[in-house]
Every structure is written in structure tokens, then in C-alpha cells.
Amino acid sequence: MTTTMTSYLVLFLAALSTARPLQRREVPQEHSHQKFLTTVAASLAVNNPDKIVDPVFGLLGNAAAAAGAGSVTDLNCLQQAVADQAFTNAKAAGDVNGMTAALVYRTLERNTGAVGTASALCTSVKAVNPEIAALQQHQDPASTGAAATNKKIALELATQIASIGGDPTTAIESGTFAPGTIGDPTAKGKSCDDQNDPTGCIFTQNLLVADVTADEINAALASAGVSGSATAAASATATTAAEASSTVAAVAAATATSTSTASTETCSGSTAVVSDSGSTDTTSASATSTTSTSTTTASTSSLD
Secondary structure, eight states, X not given: OOHHHHHHHHHHHHHHHHSOOOOBOSOOOTTTTHHHHHHHHHHHHHOOTTOOOOGGGGGSOHHHHGGGOTTOOOGGGHHHHHHHHHHHHHHHTTOHHHHHHHHHHHHSOOOOSSTTOOOOOOOSOOOSSHHHHTOOOOOOTTSTTHHHHHHHHHHHHHHHHHHTTSOGGGGGXXXXXXXXXXXXXXXXXXXXXXXXXXXXXXXXXXXXXXXXXXXXXXXXXXXXXXXXXXXXXXXXXXXXXHHHHHHHXXXXXXXXXXXXXXXXXXXEEEEEEEESSSSEEEEEEEEEOXXXXXXXXXXXXOOO
16 A cells, blocks of 8 residues: 555545544434324335335434435325325225324324424325325424324315225324423424334333314214214224225235236335434334325315
């Protein structure tokens, strides 16, 4: 090795030693409602034309979401895009549980960089499914007007779930955490995040703060003229969901097998490490895409 090469090597190693290391984001909560993400991932895998890596990316800040957004260019609309396609696939399979999970997923709070910061809404793209188009995501509970906004979102979600024959009380599970303290230097607030909890840490740690009650849901359904109630829908949904979920799983498995031999991109068990406003998101995900797209039409209700 020449003297010049040695000098370059020393400078390179010195630069590495002084470089600022990547840090994990201090506000992770994207896995807090994991059971819904798991169901949505199974539905999305059946037909994923945008090649979105995994639904979890739709709940990250934009800088981190870009790593798994596929062909979706407006990252403020990634969460909606995931929900819309998953809903379309689940509806084609007659999977009420899958449709319900897609609706709930659309309303989950996205990560933001500070306690009290609201996430941007999707304004550039309208969802294909009116049930999805009627919804938006929960906002940080410490943000301005969050209590009223999140209650309205939950009631609209309950209405849309009832309209597809699901259990409207599932909307209660879309709720978020108790408000954190604005100015919290950790930006964590009172959230949790556990990728290894298949149910979701917000449930297993009893951290969810309900936006609405069953009585409020029933009143909202009556006002919207949607049949069903917060108690009657549950038993009917259970049988349908069990049958439909097995159908979606079988189709997803078949699709994954056939796709692995083609040129379609497949990401399996990959790890994305990206920076979100100077910090890092790490997530593992898999997704499979095909070329067909289903379009559905259903009843709608708007969320102002």
C-alpha cells in the first residue's frame, strides 16, 4: 500500500469514527394496533399494484415512509392507499373482517415528531372505496381540538363498519393514547410500540383511551340511517370473518407462490433502516404485488 493510499484510508476511518450515528426515532407507535396491521397486510398481499412494502409504512413519518411507499408519491396519502387497496381485496373475497381491519387501519394515528403535532391529511388523492374516502386518521391526543376530532372519526368509522355488516364497536379500538405533555423532550408522550406483540401493546398494556361509547355509536348509526347496532353486529360478524379470513389467506399464499417466479418485485423479511427527521425507523415487512385491480362501489358518508 502506497503512502498516499494509507493517508486516504486514515482520513476515511477518521471520518467514520466522528460521523453522527443513526438514532432510533423517539416517537414510535406504529405497531401499537398490530392485529389490524397483520390483517391488512394479508389483504394487501392478494393484489398490491403499488408494490407497497408493508402497511406499517403508512403509519410512519414521511421521511421514513418513503422507504416502503412503492409507487405512491404523496406520502401523506400512503395510509389511505394501503387501506383502499386492502379494502378492495377483502371485499372481492367477501371478507368482512378484512374490510373492517382496512377501515380501522385508515383511522389509526400516524407518527409525528413531537407531542401535540397533528399529522397532515391526504388531500391530493380520493380513495376508490367511498367507505375509505369517508375516513381520516386520528390525531395526536395533545393536539388542538383532538378530542372532538377523534370522536367524530370514531363515530364515522363505526358507521362505515356497520354499513359493510361488521361490528361497529370495533371502532372503539381505533382510539389512541392519553395526551402527552407538550414539550416532552422525548416526544414519546404516553405511547407504546412493540413489534413482537401480535395483538398490539395499546391493548395488552391497557393504554387505549376510548373516543366513544357503545351508546354513542348506536346514536350515530340511527342518525345516519344505517341498520345494525353496537351489540347485534358482533355475533354475525364472527362467523363471516372466520370463513372469509381463511379464503384471503389461501389466496395470498397462492399469489405469493406464483409471483416468486415472475419479475414482479417481492420483498420478504427485508429490513428497512431509514431516517425520519434525523432519526431512524427500523421495520421488517413483506409484500407481493399482482397486476389486477378491483373497484368497488358502496354507501358513503362524509367526514368534514
